[in-house]
Amino acid sequence: MIVSNNxxxxxxxxxxxxxxxxxxxxGVVTGFLGxxxxxxxxxxxxxxxxxxxxxxxxxxxxxxxxxxxxxxxHLGVMLDARSxxxxxxxxxxxxxxxxxxxxxxxxxxxxxxxVGLGAVADKRAGGFSLGMGQRLGIATAxxxxxxxxxxxxxxxxxxxxxxxxxxxxxxxxxxxxxxVFLSSHLMSELSLIAEDLVVIGQGxxxxxxxVNDVIESVAPQTTRVVSPDAARLADAIQASGIEVRRVDExxxxxxxxxxxxxxxxxxxxxxTLHELATERASLEEAFMQITRNAVEYTFRERVAA
Numbered sequence: 001m002i003v004s005n006n007x008x009x010x011x012x013x014x015x016x017x018x019x020x021x022x023x024x025x026x027g028v029v030t031g032f033l034g035x036x037x038x039x040x041x042x043x044x045x046x047x048x049x050x051x052x053x054x055x056x057x058x059x060x061x062x063x064x065x066x067x068x069x070x071x072x073x074h075l076g077v078m079l080d081a082r083s084x085x086x087x088x089x090x091x092x093x094x095x096x097x098x099x100x101x102x103x104x105x106x107x108x109x110x111x112x113x114x115v116g117l118g119a120v121a122d123k124r125a126g127g128f129s130l131g132m133g134q135r136l137g138i139a140t141a142x143x144x145x146x147x148x149x150x151x152x153x154x155x156x157x158x159x160x161x162x163x164x165x166x167x168x169x170x171x172x173x174x175x176x177x178x179x180v181f182l183s184s185h186l187m188s189e190l191s192l193i194a195e196d197l198v199v200i201g202q203g204x205x206x207x208x209x210x211v212n213d214v215i216e217s218v219a220p221q222t223t224r225v226v227s228p229d230a231a232r233l234a235d236a237i238q239a240s241g242i243e244v245r246r247v248d249e250x251x252x253x254x255x256x257x258x259x260x261x262x263x264x265x266x267x268x269x270x271x272t273l274h275e276l277a278t279e280r281a282s283l284e285e286a287f288m289q290i291t292r293n294a295v296e297y298t299f300r301e302r303v304a305a
Contacts, residue, residue, distance in 0.1 A: 001026055002047065002148060002179055006056035009042050009203075016042045018203035019056070024181045024196070026148075029174045031194035031211075032183040033287060035295045039203040040183050041079070044152055048077050060148055060179075072101050072144030079152045081137030086126025090117050090136050093125060098143055111139040116165065130157030138166070148179035155186055167193050187284035199287065201294025211283065218289040219281035223254040223262045226275035236269045237262065250274075 002024035009017040017039040024030045034040050045051040047058045049066040057064060060075050068074045084093055094108035112118050115135040120128075125136060134157050141149060149170075155163055171193055174180045184190055190197075190211075197214045199206045207214055215221075227233050230250045237244045237254060242261075245253045254262050259278040266273050281289075 001062075002058070002060055002150075002181055003062075004043070004056070004058040007043065007046065007053055007058050008055035009039075009046060009051060010054045016203050017046070017053075020200065020203065020205055021056075022198045022205060022208045024148075024179055024198070026179040027174055027177050028195040029170050029180045029182065029193045030196040030198060031190040032181060032198050032200075033187075033190070034200040034206075035291050037202075038200045038291075038294070040200065041152065042203075043200070044077075044079055044150060044183065047150060048075070048079070050079075070101060070144070072097070072103075072146060074144075074146055074148065076141030076144060076146035076149045078134075078137040078141045078150070078154060081133045081156075084125045084133070084136060084140075087124060089122050089124055090128075090139075091121040093136065094139060094143055097140055101144060103143060107143055107145070111142045114142065114169075115139040116162075131159055131162050134158055135162070138169075146178070149173060149181070151182040153184055154182055155184060155189055163189065187282070187287055191283040199290055201291045204294070206290050206294060214290070215281055215283060215286040218286050220256045221258070221278055221280035223257055223259050223278045224275065225252045225254065225259075225262055225266070225273060225277075226250050227252070227266070227271055227273050229271050232269065233266055233271045236265050236271070240265060 004020050004022050007017055007020040020043065032040055042051060046053050047065060060068065065071055065075060090112060091108055094111065095105060098105065098108050112121050115138050117132065117135050117139065125133065128136065134154060138151065138154060141151065154166060158166060170180050194211055196209065197211055198208045199214065207217060227250060230252055234244050234246060234252055242257055243255045247253055259276045263273065263276055
């Protein structure tokens with residue numbers, strides 16, 4: 001478990017992370033979101049001791065990273081996949097990391113196969129593509145078989161096959177009871193694998209919770225139903241204390257209730273349905289809504305005079 005407690009970081013008069021508290025629980029994938037300049041990278045750097053908090057702390061299993069007796073066995077980290085000596089081969093890089101922590105040499109071969117780099121184990125990292133570099137960074141994070149994993153933008157440079165591979169890997173690691181915490185700008189990808197979210201803006205916590213709860217907090221789900229007997233169905237739904245809106249003669253929109261609940265009401269009244277579907281906002285739409293007042297950098301369209 002990763003716990004941030006009143007975490008604050010100031011550089012002179014600038015507060016980059018501001019009294020930030022959240023918990024990343026084991027057994028699920030947690031997405032770490034925020035606009036550019038929100039403080040995500042600084043938070044991750046404080047997690048692994050690269051920056052010192054001005055106030056508060058952030059811990060792994062109740063201990064600061066620098067106090068862990070064997071950190072790579074507790075927390076696997078990839079903040080920058082390019083931080084590898086380009087002259088070393090993939091295998092040599094992992095062997096060096098492993099040997100400094102008393103990890104068996106066989107583990108280096110194992111994680112290379114795990115990330116799909118077994119065939120290029122003896123190739124220098126400087127000749128790797130961006131995607132291959134990402135895979136090597138993930139292999140480095142995994143070499144200690146850690147209980148927790150922190151990855152910053154791990155999908156960068158991966159082709160569709162690599163994205164699918166990473167998705168399956170992270171879900172499997174979380175299913176094993178590990179803590180998986182990743183930052184990404186790809187909302188569509190996070191919506192497929194993350195169960196929990198931590199969203200920050202301008203260094204402050206904006207919201208945290210399950211993906212469904214975060215989306216529901218700004219955009220409650222709706223159910224669209226089409227029926228030849230829409231008027232009678234609307235009366236039955238409203239009689240159950242549920243909000244319903246008439247779109248046209250045959251279409252209703254029900255707020256805050258699932259298709260199953262609406263279908264049950266219709267079945268009890270013997271009402272025929274032609275269409276029934278639950279709709280909700282996308283994670284990207286919810287993110288834009290949540291962060292609309294916490295954007296540090298914006299793009300403005302220039303119109304020629």
